[in-house]
Amino acid sequence: MTTAPTTAFLNPLRVEDAVRRALDEDLGRAGDLTTLACIPAGRRAQAVIASRQQGVVAGLALAREAFRLIDPAVDFSAAVDDGASVAPGSVVARVSGDARSLLSAERVGLNFLGRLSGIASLTARYVAAVAHTRARICDTRKTTPTLRAFEKYAVRCGGGMNHRYGLDDAILIKDNHIAVAGGVRAALRAAKAAAGHLVKIEIEVDRLDQLAEVVEEGADVVLLDNMPPDMLREAVRLAAGRLLLEASGGVNLDTVRAIAETGVDMISVGALTHSASVLDLGLDITLTA
Incomplete structure (x- = not known):
């Protein structure tokens, strides 16, 4: 099983900033029109985030932050750690709280989690291919603008190592x-x-x-x-x-x-970060009493 290195670190200030900007982009000027129109205020719900593919998880902190910023009262409980290998159908996290909050945070949380898990999953495939040799797999600077720290973190979760972070390294x-x-x-x-x-x-x-x-x-x-x-x-x-x-x-x-x-x-x-497919993750919601 792939496991995240003990030195894996995500700056919580950058996590909050990135997720805040993503939510602002998604909510825009008027908020989640669909949820506000269709879901009564105060309705409670719970949901499971599950993997629909074999892969390696990365980005749970960003998914958690998406729900926290929408509603600090939402409970987000990870079922695995970043770096964990998961099979199709595996539960990655459980969330519960106000139904409107869950629905409004869902896409941003899954976008980060799917993107980073896709990078970790592809990295793990390369690492496995060379495991019988001395070679280490490393990434490049061919990353998504403003998301480099997260994408390089995902490479580490997949068992790879980081090249320089920027021109000043x-x-x-x-x-x-x-x-x-x-x-x-x-x-x-x-x-x-x-x-x-x-x-x-x-x-x-x-x-x-x-x-x-x-x-x-x-x-x-x-x-x-x-x-x-x-x-x-x-x-x-x-x-x-x-x-x-x-x-x-x-x-x-x-x-x-x-x-x-x-x-x-x-x-x-370079393909680790510029060509990785998103890991297919879904959020299935149910109402609570």
Whole structure:
């Protein structure tokens, strides 16, 4: 079973801000017209949130916050933890309280929970595909604007690891940086001169002669861009453990196993966050006395 790492953390201030903005978008100027028209005030209800697919759960804190912000009196009880594997029909959470509140919070809560659980579920599939190797699956910055912290959290819930969160985390010298800086050596020397003592330096290469330059010049990590497996194996041989190797480009569930078996340390997969399907979750409501 996939389990969320003990270091998994979501900033509660960001959770509240994101959910507040989502509810504001949904409720608009006049509120939930359908619920206000159809449901009598004071009617009580309970509901079950259940998975309709096999997957890994992530985002319970955001779902809980959707109901809390609509109505602090709503009771939201998670049946599993983030990082838990669930089968079709599994209960993920139970909610109870004012029926109007449950109905008005439902979509925003499920949107966050389904989106993040979809990312965690896809990540878990990649992690399982390379479990027999040393390679770790990591994400990229190809995330939904303003939702990066949550989507990267979901990757961790699926057993993956995070690449940098933003441009201020680390130095990652890409091909365009190299071109403008005047080459691999020039870019690395400039980076080293500017980097603080806790800032790591990674550089992207797509040829083995560039890798040889990096090995001589020194870096923390090398991103091996769009290299086929035979070239990746040669890169592992050339690096000889002197720096971490990250494979990137052309990675999917059909190719990731062969990439991992070359001996690279990490495999970055943009699809984890930009192409994950939403995990199908539903909320079924019933009235209470």
